[in-house]
Amino acid sequence: MSVPKVVVDVVDYFSGAFGRIFGLRDDQYPESGVQPFSGDVYDRKHAKKDFER
Structure with a gap:
């Protein structure tokens, strides 16, 4: 992949x-x-009375 294609793909991703x-x-x-x-x-x-451990 060329650098301009990667830049276009990244911009498309974030704009979407x-x-x-x-x-x-x-x-x-x-x-x-x-x-x-x-x-x-x-x-x-x-609450504590009902859930004692």
Whole structure:
């Protein structure tokens, strides 16, 4: 490979990455909004008692 070809390949590689990072969004995820929390709240007082070694 010649040096100019390597330089062109490197520039193409980084310009493609730059365009992917800073380009328009192309994701097709649905807008789901805020989801309700239905788990248990962490309680530091009781955590050690349940997980003693």
